[in-house]
Amino acid sequence: MSEKDEVLRQISEIKHHLVDKESFFPYNYNACHVWSVIAVVLTFLMIPSYENSVTFGTTVVTSLVLIGFVIEGVLTKKVNESYDIDDCTRRQAFIMKNFIMISLFAIVFSAILAMMKLYILIFILWLFLISLGYFAISFVLNVKAYEKIAMFNVLSSVALLSYGAYFGLLESRGTFLSVVQGVVILGLAVLPTLVALQQQKIEKSDKACGV
């Protein structure tokens, strides 16, 4: 290998660590699978729970979200322990705080919308707000696929909101509601799970190659 090739290889390695990967960020992608399951359960439980009573619905939603945060916390702690990291890294804390703030706002806003029986708007609200979280994740983890999911979700929520409002379907309980629920499951459960599986595969092959 010529000296120039060697220098180019060094630059590429340094760039890889400093720019592409930016920094060391341990993350357990199983947390994504947990959130996907919670998203599906919430999609089906939300309306019956809110119809029982807004307080009951809010309790169900809050409890499921709390379960998600607790499981994510445990998984993060576990992965951090394997690297001798106490508590969590600054980036992990950033992601967690981001999602906690989004969830708090979404829970309160959902309760208000449930009082007006505007269930479709609740789904659109969650789809939109969680996507903002995905934008943050894509930046922190440097995984472009999360940015694409966020774009898909934001555009879907804008399209569904506009369509529903234009045709007076926002209080519908028919096909339009099912379409909205389908998009929510796709955008907040199926696509993130596929990306997480892909990332886990990459991590496995990286480890096997010793990268």
Next chain:
Amino acid sequence: MFDPLLHQPVRSKLLSLLIANDELPFKALKESLSVTDGNLSSHLSKLEKEEYVLIEKLFEGKRPKTVVHITLKGREAFALYIEELRKFIEEN
């Protein structure tokens, strides 16, 4: 021509990681660089000797833990090394 301490794949990766994170536990560095304990220790001692890194040994309860910090001298040396690499590419 290049700083011999930095013009080495493992050590340059090691310093890149430390620059991006300020400090990292020994275990995290070992995992990220895919090297053995002995190998990493040997690279770290060379960098510590030149005061490019600071190695802190502490206890968490009864468990020993080693944390590696990058020093100002290490940052400056790495910046200079990058500059040398850039100049070399421009001239060749």
